[in-house]
Amino acid sequence: MSLYIYNSLKRIKQLFEPLEADTVRMYVCGPTVYDYPHIGHAKSYITFDIVVRYLRHLGYRVKYVQNITDVGHLLDSGEDRIMRGARREKVDPMELVERYTRAYFEAMDALNILRPDISPHAAAHVPEQIEMVEKLIAGGYAYEVNGSVYFDVSxxxxxxxxxxxxVNDQQAGARVDVNPEKKHPADFALWKKADPEHLMQWNSPWGRGYPGWHIECSVMSMKYLGQTLDIHGGGMENQFPHHECEIAQSEAATGVPFVRYWMHHNMVLVDSVKMSKSLGNFTTVAEALKKHPAMHIRFFVLQTHYRSPVDFSDSVIQSAGQGYQRLLNTYMLLGRLAGSEIAEGAPEDVREMCRSVISAFQDQMDDDFNTPNAIAVIFDFSRQINKYITESEKPEPSSLALLCETYKKMAGDVLGLLPGRLEEERPAKPFIELLIEIRRVLRSEKNWALSDRIRDQLAELGVSVKDSKNGSEWDYQM
RNA sequence: GGCGGCGUAGCCAAGCGGCUAAGGCGGAGGUCUGCAAAAUCUCUAUUCGUCGGUUCGAUUCCGAUCGCCGCCUCCA
Incomplete structure (x- = not known):
């Protein structure tokens, strides 16, 4: 099977074929860095992280650009988001941008989201944006009024x-007052005249001003990826007007199709209502990470398809975490048993099992990145592995290594759900092993009281001990 | 008013024309076990918001209806 992607532009799943055979050019709308990243960002960027990881798994060279919006993105009041933040925190706009750009990457790193290949800042691309606006005016697609430039939707x-x-069926001014400078309410700003007190402003052919919000995405995506992108991603709430405007201005400027596959993920809800900064009901990633391990959050997000909304609550993440722990246990068990064995020479039945699991996994991922189903495949695989290990007298080392490798490929490389290294830094390891050894002696003497006490106290210190006929296993608890 | 999405077991969530309606959590019971944990097995939706229609056949398509949600100039 081949990869099918739901293309919002056509509203159907389409066979994915990049413009250039082995390369995928992908752009995703990045954050406006005026406040801490929230779990809505988490869903968004986990979604596209999966796209990138899976495309790379399929062998594509993916060039992934994600912008940082640090100018021109206004609030409904007309105030620039960055300036609002700067005033709130009494710092320069660019200090604010730096602060929250760092916070953004820290949050994304914690969630095991791979960084984009290029993270261009809008404010660093003002000359290019001016150039594009000039081009649109020259082509007759935009007009200047009183130092501002608008795209002429007509x-x-x-x-x-x-x-x-x-555009004529829309309620003009449904949320924001109609700007009398515009010829048509649907016309959108390419360049805005700046008041003297506006902190971020640049010289332009139309006087001092700053770029409109939509233009940065067109400019930066095309600068780094070319005039036609393979994939452009973003949230559904940005489909209109943001992405609609991007298409209009980009294609008006270049005359060629802007994006071949548009991908839109659904929103995060809190108590069934959209979470957003304007409603004040948002949870930051940092807050969520205090309550839940990062992988539990990631797993929770991936258990829902990206085009479905996700209702965020502590109890559902805890439930998801229970399931995740099972998947992780299997992996850790495999890792311990396989050690540094190599998969070379594993018996045919195990090879066949791994082949069919990978194939089932890919079938699901090929179907518009159906991560819930892909995870279901891994749950089945996990059960098969556990049975194989408990039922065989002495599991084949090469088989264990192959199973571990296969498991890691799906759950780790593609879904990003496994810790990077099984052997984390463990300064306490020799001491824990000493306790385990003492406990082994106590247990052989049937000194249950003391051995249970050691087990309980280790648990309190974050070390879980599991006893079985063949001795005791231990691990750090997640 | 216009555009779009969603309603599937106690909870989360796939499936979107036809095998027994995935998977996870929770719950019940069994195996293993000194106990605990882990693992494993069995059970846990005659039914997919409601009412009609199309069809040999619909959770899946169409219409109506109820409920919820998003967007309509700059929220991931």
Whole structure:
């Protein structure tokens, strides 16, 4: 089977074929760095992390660009988000940007989200944005009014192609007051005139000002990926107007298709209502990480398809965490048993089992990144492995190594759900092993009281001990 | 008003024309075990918001209806 992606532009799943055979050019709308990242960001970037990882797993060279918005993204009040943040924290706008860009990457790193290959800042690409605005004016697609430049939607009949809207059916001013400078309420700003007190402003052919929000994505994506992108991703709430505007301005400027596959993920809800900063009901990633291990959050997100909304609550993440722990236990068991064995020469029946599991896994991922089903495949695999290990007298070392490798490929490389190294830094290891050894003697003497006490106290210190006929296993608890 | 999405077991969640409606959590019982944990086995939706229609056949398609949610100038 081949990879099919749900293309929001066509509203169907389509066979994925990049423009250039082995390379995928992918752009995802990044954060506006004026506050701490929240779990909505987590869902978004986990979603596209999976896309990147899976495409790489399939052998593509993926060039992944994700912008950092640090200018021009306004609040409904018309205030620039960055300036609002800077005022709130009494720092320079660019200090604020630096602060929250770091916070953003720290949060994403914690969730095991691979960093983009390029993270361009909007404020660092103002000349390019001015250039594109000039091009649009020259082409007759934009007009200047009083130092601001607007895209003329009437000159672009295809406006609405992505969101399926007719601009004339929309409620002008539904949320933000209509700007009288515009010829049509649907026209959108490419360049905005700046008041003298506006902290972020640049010289332009139209006077001092700053770029509109949509233009940065067009400019930076095309600068680093070329005029036609294979994949452009983002949240559903940005489908209109943001992505619609990107298409209009990009295609008006270049005359070629801007994006071949549009991917939109669904929202995070809290008590069934959208979580957003404007509603004030958001949970930051840092807060969530205090309550839940990062992998539990990641697993929780991946147990829902990316085009479905996810209702965030502590109890559902805990439930997900229980399931995750089972998957992790199998992996740790395999890791311990396989040690440094190599998979070379594993018997045919085990090879066959791994082949069919990988194939089932890929079938699910090929179907528009169906991670819930892909995880179900791993649960089945986990059960098979546990049975194999308990039922065989002495499991084949090469088989164990192959199973471990296969497990890691799916759960680790593609889904990003496994710890990087099984043997973390363990300064306490020799001491724990000493206790385990003492406990072994106590148990052989049937001194249950003391051996149980050691087990209980180790548990309190974060070390779980599991006894079996063949001795005791221990591990750090997640 | 316009555009779009969603309603599947106690909870989370796949499936979207036809095998017994995946998987996870929780629950019940069994195996293993000094106990605990882990692991494993069995059971846990005659039914997919409601009502019609199309069809040999619908959770899946169409229509209506109820409920929930998102977007409509700049929220991941």
């Amino acid at each position: 000159r672009w009949p295809k406006y609405g192609i992505l969101s399926g809207r007719d």
